[in-house]
Amino acid sequence: MEHWPLGVFASIDAGFGVRLEVAHELGVQTIHLHTPQQESRTEGQAREFLAQLDDLGITITCVFGGFEGESYADIPTVKETVGLVPPATRRARLAEMKEIADFARRLGVNVVGLHIGFVPHDSQEADYHEIVAVAQDLCDYATNQGQAIHLETGQEPADVLLQFLDDVGRNNLFINFDPANMILYGIGEPIEALEKLGPRVRSVHCKDATWSKQPGITWGTEVPLGEGEVGMGSYLRTLGNIGYVGPLTIEREIPQEPERQKSEIAGALNLLRSLKIKIGTETSGGK
Numbered sequence: 001m002e003h004w005p006l007g008v009f010a011s012i013d014a015g016f017g018v019r020l021e022v023a024h025e026l027g028v029q030t031i032h033l034h035t036p037q038q039e040s041r042t043e044g045q046a047r048e049f050l051a052q053l054d055d056l057g058i059t060i061t062c063v064f065g066g067f068e069g070e071s072y073a074d075i076p077t078v079k080e081t082v083g084l085v086p087p088a089t090r091r092a093r094l095a096e097m098k099e100i101a102d103f104a105r106r107l108g109v110n111v112v113g114l115h116i117g118f119v120p121h122d123s124q125e126a127d128y129h130e131i132v133a134v135a136q137d138l139c140d141y142a143t144n145q146g147q148a149i150h151l152e153t154g155q156e157p158a159d160v161l162l163q164f165l166d167d168v169g170r171n172n173l174f175i176n177f178d179p180a181n182m183i184l185y186g187i188g189e190p191i192e193a194l195e196k197l198g199p200r201v202r203s204v205h206c207k208d209a210t211w212s213k214q215p216g217i218t219w220g221t222e223v224p225l226g227e228g229e230v231g232m233g234s235y236l237r238t239l240g241n242i243g244y245v246g247p248l249t250i251e252r253e254i255p256q257e258p259e260r261q262k263s264e265i266a267g268a269l270n271l272l273r274s275l276k277i278k279i280g281t282e283t284s285g286g287k
């Protein structure tokens with residue numbers, strides 16, 4: 001695969017991201033796929049999706065998990081509802097995450113991503129150890145089918161995330177780095193975090209945001225790529241510095257405005273294309 005192929009976050013049914021047809025119209029060749037709902041994760045559906053992707057010339061580089069009942073309404077609600085952290089749904093969601101990994105395997109995808117949720121920042125908390133155990137369980141399941149697990153960044157400062165990865169201690173556990181989330185959640189300067197996380201970053205989102213006036217208490221604002229406070233030039237340069245050559249996957253979550261979403265993603269693709277040239281990662285042969 002070429003250096004830094006461009007991609008977009010996409011979904012088949014009611015998930016996040018743009019529809020496959022839109023990804024195709026935008027001319028991208030890689031996607032992160034938000035998992036379809038449970039009833040669509042069958043062997044037959046997988047075959048159909050694969051045939052459709054083949055027609056469109058699109059490769060899935062990561063399947064993202066997600067669960068019924070998650071809400072990103074505000075930061076406290078994320079804490080209560082997202083990922084494998086909320087205790088009431090933890091077991092059921094761990095089981096479902098394994099089903100999502102099975103579905104990814106049927107699609108021939110060896111990377112499974114998820115928002116694990118708000119990991120307690122104090123590793124002495126009892127719940128911290130249970131979340132470590134859940135992550136180990138998921139990683140071991142994925143290992144058996146040749147898959148890696150990528151945790152989406154956002155809720156944790158880089159140091160907490162590194163500590164968590166070390167405590168889980170599995171060699172198929174990596175990071176999906178989303179620079180905008182660091183700003184949206186008010187958790188840290190994204191470029192600095194990326195430098196710290198370095199080679200643990202194995203997939204990325206290209207998303208932009210501006211800081212909240214009360215970081216960590218209220219949301220920052222997601223904005224079109226290049227108009228926020230990430231700094232796309234320094235983001236790409238830093239990705240180059242840490243040796244990242246994988247897909248640049250654009251994420252723009254305004255599904256209620258599909259036309260605006262599409263045109264903003266087109267703008268993001270243009271920005272990334274010109275930055276790739278400027279930063280000199282595109283060889284003259286364009287391979």
Ligand code: MG
Nearest residue numbers: 152178205251
């Ligand atoms: Mg993201």
